[in-house]
Amino acid sequence: MKSLYKIVAVVGLSIVATSCFNKNKPNYQFFPNMYEAVPYETYSEHEVFKGGKEGLLPVEGTIKRGFVPYEIPNTPEGYTLAKETLKSPLDSLALDTEKGKALFNIYCAICHGEKGDGKGTLVKREKFLGVPNYKDREITEGSIYHVITYGLNAMGSHANQLSQEERWQVADYVLKLKSEL
Template sequence: MKALFKIALLASVSVAVTSCFNKKEPNYQYFPNMQQSVAYETYSESKAFPNGKEAQIPAKGSIPRGFTPYEYENSTAGYELAKANLKSPLDSLSIDEARGEQLYTIYCAICHGDKGDGKGNLVKREKFLGVPNYKDRQITEGSIFHVVTYGLNSMGSHANQLTQEERWQVTHHVMKLRSQL
């Protein structure tokens, strides 16, 4: 009798549990937003930002963390000011000669040559002409940094490829090459 009662109880519990099951959608959703996420249309307006703006705009005059503004303008006057006044902020312990040489080889040597003599591979193949020899120019740390930052004549700016610290490393290496010529 007890065995029959246990079997009947087990059968009724099984029928009760399975009879409530709906195959079209699950009964219990532990993470409903993952199962049926709220759909947003791409580039549509959102109530996340006030006044219907698409995003928050940084405050006027704000500067990103870790960024030091370069205060010389991209002009001949800015070049002359940088040449006369701008000095490297790196101290002797911060200068990494191997890193400066590596960056110079990657970004500069193709035109200026490994020795800074203006005879890089592109000049030898006559793709660019008139690349200066560092020995022939009156250059300073400031003028080199300014030219690497903004570019000059047919040389483009390297500000997007190199951080400020890396540009100073390259500047130090160029001054070293100039002293060896």
């Protein structure tokens, strides 16, 4: 008898659940904006961006969290100032020679060579000439950081590829290479 009640209850529930279903129009829509999205014309103006602007600019004077502005200008005087005064903010625990070596091999060794002798792959193939040997130059960690940030002569800036900490890691590794030459 109990099994008969169970069968009747299951059949009754299935009839109730399926009787309200309409194949032409679903009953409930969860997240209806996903089913019926508002169409926007590509590259058209929108009320969010007033005055024909394509995006909103950050508030004047704001900087990205964790970013420290580099105030020394990209001039010969700025290079001299960086060479004489700029010191690494990383302490001995934050400096990682292996990370500096890996970054140097990725971004610098192609021109400067893995030993810092100025005989990288592009120099050997004569794509770039006159890449200096670190041994022949008077460089400091400040001058290295400045050159990585802004570039010098044929070398372009690497500020977009390397974070500030990574640039200091590479500068430390370059000084290590210079001491080994």
